[in-house]
Amino acid sequence: MRLNDITRGTGLEEHGITNANLIYWTPPTSVLYEQIVKRGEGLVTHLGAVAVKTGHYTGRAANEKFIVDEPTCHDHIAWGKVNQPFDPAKFDGLYNRMMAYLHGKDIFVQDCFAGASPKHRLPVRVITEKAWHSLFARNMFVRATAEELVGHKPGFTVIDLPNFHAVPKIDGTNTETFIIVNFAKKVIIIGGTSYAGEIKKSIFTILNYLLPQDKGILSMHCSANVGEKGDVSVFFGLSGTGKTTLSADPKRSLIGDDEHGWDEEGVFNFEGGCYAKIINLSKEAEPEIYETTRRFGTILENVAIDTVSRRVDLDDDSFTENTRASYPITHIPNVVRAGMGGHPTNIVMLTCDAFGVLPPIAKLSPEQAMYHFLSGYTAKVAGTEAGITEPQAAFSTCFGAPFMALHPSVYAKLLGEKIAKHQVDCWLVNTGWSGGPYGVGSRMKIAYSRALVNAAIDGTLSAGEFEKDPFFGLMIPKACPGVPAEVLNPRNTWTDKAKYDETAKGLVERFRKNFDQYKQYVTAEVAAIM
Structure with a gap:
């Protein structure tokens, strides 16, 4: 049958x-x-999603x-x-x-x-x-x-x-x-x-x-959205860096939240849905994604559920911290139904720095963009894996090494060509820790990260003043609407400045050691970034 x-x-x-x-x-x-x-x-569940376990x-x-x-x-x-x-x-x-x-x-x-x-x-x-x-x-x-x-x-x-x-x-x-x-x-x-x-x-x-x-199409592990004027922004980032969260902006239309191609006409979504990490998801911080967990057609993976009332607890990590929601992209109210947009005007590379030494936002030169794309840096924090008791640097080239079948230089070359051809502004955004490393400092507020990204995309930051970070060579804005000035330079948020300097130098050395494997594939200017 x-x-x-x-x-x-x-x-x-x-x-x-x-x-x-x-x-x-x-x-x-x-x-x-x-x-x-x-x-x-x-x-x-009580509002229509279906809850499953992955074993x-x-x-x-x-x-x-x-x-x-x-x-x-x-x-x-x-x-x-x-x-x-x-x-x-x-x-x-x-x-x-x-x-x-x-x-x-x-x-x-x-x-x-x-x-x-x-x-x-x-x-x-x-x-x-x-x-x-x-x-x-x-x-x-x-x-x-x-x-x-x-x-x-x-x-x-x-x-x-x-x-x-x-x-x-x-x-x-x-x-x-x-x-x-x-x-x-x-x-x-x-x-x-x-x-x-x-x-x-x-x-x-x-x-x-x-x-x-x-x-000759660049495939990207990224989210993408578009503004009212047709300006497209792309967000690279590994799991837990805020890729899905920051691209789901009520003021911009979502093209897609995880995988895209960039061809001769612009970017296009690979998918028809979203697969969002939802542990500790709140209605206040992420209202659009939150509402998807209460919709027919959404799959809630490993989310705790009361089997009597059928109500779910999005804060419960009893099964895993990697709780997920799979839903059609049309569950997000403000989406580009065609799944396509023009060429990006801004590229945002997201990291979650658990060492607390990278700035919450920095403007990248084309050479720095290539360096950070090939590096694909984020950090694992204590408790996420057995044996991890302090922050550990994690490098995943192209922000998606497990899914890249070709040599990373293939993707980097395509990205560099497209950045140059379309004059794209590039940014590094740290959604991780401020005021100290994990266990000492605090996680960057989502509201601050949103304000910084919005100011980068609308041109506010580019029109302002910058100062150069002495360790990573990054250009840090001196002011941003909605964000306290002292937060912008991470060294200012640390009580122990000498400890900050020591930690920053240590992370720079990790970057250098990891990048040795790519030096033969890039220009001298890119190789000399750090």
């Missing part, structure tokens, strides 16, 4: 799926809700991600700890066992697109055994119209089976969990994890591989 058979495009037989039971083909949200409840996958994995299984090492991609992949090679024969054996596992099983299929640009979008198919993972795919990718579903032929297919586990000794995996990309066969297989974020990030990896090489 097939449900929604009228919308069926290319059949499942070409994927090797021949004996499935019920096939739910691109079902609407209401059908998926029914199946989520019927199958015991989640609970409907053992509450985040990405970074060490379990592989790329099949085959002739079409071998010379292009930046092999290493992030992009681990996988044997093609082992892949085939694992794939065949997955197909056997699906015999007699109910499955859910979502035919959709990755990329809002009609010129550059990638047709995608997501096949999964969980109804809520199908809803996740429906939320996160660009939905196909009824006409587009007819004859839909996927460019890449994700086969996601959380309850299927690998046998490392047989399959060549590290553990029972795996996320494996096969560029030659245009398929991604996922097993042993119920964390839905693996689906979207796998497709992001695909776009990061295809677009720069095939079309």
Whole structure:
């Protein structure tokens, strides 16, 4: 039996799926809700969102991600700890066992697109055994119209089976969990994890591989919004730096919150939804995102819920600090429905500096922008991972190393060319600590970060005076409306100035050591930034 058979495009037989039971083909949200409840996958909350648990994995299984090492991609992949090679024969054996596992099983299929640009979008198919993972795919990718579903032929297919586990000794995996990309066969297989974020990030990896090489398009781990005058701003940043929060501005229209391409016409969203971190989310600080947690169609991952009243507690981190909400981008009231905008006028690079020594905002030269893009700095704080008792510097090149299949210099070169061509203003924004490191100082107020970003985007800061930081060489504004002047220069906020100087010098040295790996790929001016 097939449900929604009228919308069926290319059949499942070409994927090797021949004996499935019920096939739910691109079902609407209401059908998926029914199946989520019927199958015991989640609970409907009191205002209509659905609450689910991801089990053992509450985040990405970074060490379990592989790329099949085959002739079409071998010379292009930046092999290493992030992009681990996988044997093609082992892949085939694992794939065949997955197909056997699906015999007699109910499955859910979502035919959709990755990329809002009609010129550059990638047709995608997501096949999964969980109804809520199908809803996740429906939320996160660009939905196909009824006409587009007819004859839909996927460019890449994700086969996601959380309850299927690998046998490392047989399959060549590290553990029972795996996320494996096969560029030659245009398929991604996922097993042993119920964390839905693996689906979207796998497709992001695909776009990061295809677009720069095939079309000269810069793929970016960033959010983007646009003002009333058509001015586009791009926000680079790792998890926890405020990328989603600062781009969801009531005064500007959201293009997208996590992944974008930058082509000859401007920026375009890769996705059709948002995947926001929501621990300690408040109505006052982030009203638009807060309201999405109370909407039909939103998935709340690992959020605590009272099973009697069905009310959720967004401050409860009992399951994980990485609580998430997946929702269609149209849940945000002020969005660009087309998912596209012009060329950026401002680029904001976000960091969460737990050492408390970077300024809350600084204007970057083009060379500094290249340096910080390749560095991709943020900091882990005590308590976030086992063994971390004090702040630790974390560098993730291009602000998204786990998803960048090509060498970082490929993305950096494209970014540098586009910054120069379109005369983009670049900024470094620290949403981390002020007045001391984590445990001593305090986290920068969201209101201050918003005021600083707004002043950068509307030109207020560029028109004012700056002073040069002696450690990082950054240009710090002397004044900003709505932000106390003493906050702007981080050294002024520390009681122990000598300790600040020592900490700043230590972070500079960390930057230098990390950047040694990129010096041969950049100009002398970029290499000499620090």
